[in-house]
Amino acid sequence: MILTITPNPSLDRTYEIPALERGAVLRAGTDRVDPGGKGVNVSRAVAAAGLPTTAVLPLGGPEGALLADLLTGLGVHVAGVPVTGSTRVNVSIAEPDGTLTKLNAAGPHLSATETETLLETARVHAARATWTVCCGSLPRGLGAHWYAELVARTHRAGARIALDTSGPALLAALREAPDVIKPNAEELAEAVGRPLTTVGDAVKAAGELRARGARAVLASLGATGQLLVDERGACFGSARVTAVRSDVGAGDASLAGFLTAGGTGPAALAAALAHGAAAVALPGSLMPTPDDLRPEAVTVTTDVPLDRPLDGATR
Numbered sequence: 048m049i050l051t052i053t054p055n056p057s058l059d060r061t062y063e064i065p066a067l068e069r070g071a072v073l074r075a076g077t078d079r080v081d082p083g084g085k086g087v088n089v090s091r092a093v094a095a096a097g098l099p100t101t102a103v104l105p106l107g108g109p110e111g112a113l114l115a116d117l118l119t120g121l122g123v124h125v126a127g128v129p130v131t132g133s134t135r136v137n138v139s140i141a142e143p144d145g146t147l148t149k150l151n152a153a154g155p156h157l158s159a160t161e162t163e164t165l166l167e168t169a170r171v172h173a174a175r176a177t178w179t180v181c182c183g184s185l186p187r188g189l190g191a192h193w194y195a196e197l198v199a200r201t202h203r204a205g206a207r208i209a210l211d212t213s214g215p216a217l218l219a220a221l222r223e224a225p226d227v228i229k230p231n232a233e234e235l236a237e238a239v240g241r242p243l244t245t246v247g248d249a250v251k252a253a254g255e256l257r258a259r260g261a262r263a264v265l266a267s268l269g270a271t272g273q274l275l276v277d278e279r280g281a282c283f284g285s286a287r288v289t290a291v292r293s294d295v296g297a298g299d300a301s302l303a304g305f306l307t308a309g310g311t312g313p314a315a316l317a318a319a320l321a322h323g324a325a326a327v328a329l330p331g332s333l334m335p336t337p338d339d340l341r342p343e344a345v346t347v348t349t350d351v352p353l354d355r356p357l358d359g360a361t362r
């Protein structure tokens with residue numbers, strides 16, 4: 048079973064409109080709602096692969112009840128922690144040329160008791176998990192050390208933990224030696240405090256995060272591909288994608304692919320790439336099923352192309 052913890056989940060509402068115009072009354076052609084939040088997306092991807100997954104998440108108000116219903120309908124076991132505030136709704140505006148504008152709400156403020164219940168619920172379920180995965184932004188009420196505490200408790204429960212977060216929460220958690228971290232290129236650059244322009248820069252940055260505690264770094268580099276840096280060294284991979292429809296949740300699908308394939312080594316990296324490539328070819332945050340995967344489009348090598356430029360600039 049793969050356990051996910053999403054401290055700030057969402058209902059993701061997507062409106063399709065012809066063009067975004069500030070100050071105008073816009074009428075949406077279609078409107079859909081999906082369960083959201085990075086850990087929730089990992090659980091959706093694991094369930095789409097037909098594998099067991101439990102999602103630990105705070106749930107509040109009618110939005111929380113709908114989120115739980117939607118997840119249960121997708122085959123995700125929901126371990127909800129009732130909270131007083133309402134679960135947030137994040138809005139995406141999709142235009143026909145592929146431009147996506149996102150408005151992410153802050154989410155409820157969790158009390159000290161709710162915060163502690165979330166940690167304890169995660170610890171109890173972690174004892175039965177092959178991997179624990181915690182992802183996304185922290186809601187108000189959770190300090191930057193919350194993920195560090197979660198990593199420590201998960202290790203005490205005897206489970207492995209993968210962490211996908213950024214900024215001070217990521218840096219604080221490194222000290223507790225998470226088994227895998229999954230920064231994207233921007234997050235990796237932010238963590239080492241300098242811009243990255245080549246795959247070689249990313250290898251060096253990943254090495255630095257390992258020196259600060261992470262056991263393995265799975266860095267997703269957008270269209271450039273992905274990099275795995277662990278105790279065996281660096282391994283790089285890329286996947287051919289014919290048409291990109293939506294990159295929302297591509298990193299979450301990749302992490303799910305990596306962990307369901309064992310969570311270590313080149314074969315797991317190849318699975319991460321296959322899932323990322325399949326996810327970007329699907330609309331919205333739809334997660335790939337095994338039929339969507341094209342493993343023949345993936346290449347993985349230990350001969351890392353250090354000089355290859357990264358797609359997109361990082362700060």
Ligand SMILES: Nc1ncnc2c1ncn2[C@@H]1O[C@H](COP(=O)(O)OP(=O)(O)O)[C@@H](O)[C@H]1O
Pocket residue numbers: 230231232266267268269270272273286288291294295296297298299301319320323324327
């Ligand atoms: N434009 C793209 N073309 C091809 N593959 C992509 C593209 N964007 C993302 N991917 C795939 O999805 C993975 C995750 O995307 P990325 O943007 O790096 O992560 P995140 O969603 O966490 O920001 C990439 O490593 C790659 O495998």
Ligand SMILES: O=P(O)(O)OC[C@H]1O[C@](O)(COP(=O)(O)O)[C@@H](O)[C@@H]1O
Pocket residue numbers: 055057059082083084085086088137151183184185294295296297298299332
């Ligand atoms: O926790 P944050 O940073 O507000 O992000 C939450 C949003 O990210 C998502 O998990 C998708 O992630 P990406 O857009 O990074 O692929 C959405 O489902 C959700 O609305």
